[in-house]
Structures are given as C-alpha cells and as structure tokens.
Amino acid sequence: MRPPVFVPVLVLFAALSQSAPAFAADPAAAPEAASCPEWTLPAMRKLQNKLRVQKVYEGRHEQQCLRFFIEDCNGKVANIAVRERHDETCGGDPATEPVVDRFRLHKKGKRIEWYSVVEGEYLPFDQLKAAGKP
Incomplete structure (x- = not known):
C-alpha cells in the first residue's frame, strides 16, 4: 500500500447542520482529491451525517473543530482520517492536527468501517459503541 496522501478536503463538521453540507476542495491545491472516484464525497457526507446523528463526538469535540481528510x-474504498483542528477558535498547537478516528468508506457509502486501534483493523461502524463511543 502506498504511503498516505493527506488531501485536505476542508470539510468542517459544522456544515452538517445545514441542509446541504458544504465541501470545499481546491483541486489545484490538492490534485490528489481530483483523482478520487466521484462517489467519495457523497460517501463522506453519509459518514459525517451518521457521526452527527449518532452523536459520536458530542461532549468530546466541538463539531467545528473536526476536519475530514482523504488519506x-x-x-x-476511500480511507478517511478525522482530525482535530487546532487554531485560535479550537485551541491546541496549530502545528499539529491529531487523528481522532479513521474510517474506510466502501464504494457509494454502502459500507462504513471504523479503524480500531486496539484491534489493529477496520471493524463495522456499529463497533464504535462496543468500543465505548456513543
């Protein structure tokens, strides 16, 4: 497997509260984003909506302080990293963006998997609850 390519999709979790989430990706600044299949961004929207509805990060991370990156x-498949955004609003060291979680989206969002650090493998999304996340 090739090394991860961090392509900032700059999708702010807060956009999910709107009826149509905004996805800002500048293909000129991140040419790898343009090479992803067309189903990737709609599948990412599905992941973000599922995380919001199930309140996975509620009480631990502010929605506007999370970013989603295509690795x-x-x-x-598309491998997605959810990272903490560090800036004046969110706090933290602006030179870092620690990974909160990783997800694997299968074509057209038909299956979403969550990477379990404990197990060292991708597990079904529903395993988040078994791992102590809401």
Missing part, C-alpha cells in the same frame, strides 16, 4: 482512495 487514500481507489475505485473501491
């Missing part, structure tokens, strides 16, 4: 994508 790797191909015709079948």
Whole structure:
C-alpha cells in the first residue's frame, strides 16, 4: 500500500447542520482529491451525517473543530482520517492536527468501517459503541 496522501478536503463538521453540507476542495491545491472516484464525497457526507446523528463526538469535540481528510482512495474504498483542528477558535498547537478516528468508506457509502486501534483493523461502524463511543 502506498504511503498516505493527506488531501485536505476542508470539510468542517459544522456544515452538517445545514441542509446541504458544504465541501470545499481546491483541486489545484490538492490534485490528489481530483483523482478520487466521484462517489467519495457523497460517501463522506453519509459518514459525517451518521457521526452527527449518532452523536459520536458530542461532549468530546466541538463539531467545528473536526476536519475530514482523504488519506487514500481507489475505485473501491476511500480511507478517511478525522482530525482535530487546532487554531485560535479550537485551541491546541496549530502545528499539529491529531487523528481522532479513521474510517474506510466502501464504494457509494454502502459500507462504513471504523479503524480500531486496539484491534489493529477496520471493524463495522456499529463497533464504535462496543468500543465505548456513543
């Protein structure tokens, strides 16, 4: 597997409260984003909505302080990292953006998996609750 390519999709979690989430990706600044299949962004919207509805990060992370990055994508899966945003609003060291979680989206969002650090593998999304997350 090739090394992760961090492509900032600059999708702020707060946009999910709107009827149509805003996705800001500048293909000129991040050409790898343009190479991802067209189903990647709609699948990411589905992931973000699921995280919001199930209140996965509520009480631990402010929605506007999370960013979603495409780490790797191909015709079948897209690997997404959820990172803490560090700036004046969110606090923290602006030179870092620690990973909160990783997810694997399968084509057209038909399956979402969560990376368990404990197990060292991707598990079904529903395993988040078993891991102590809401």
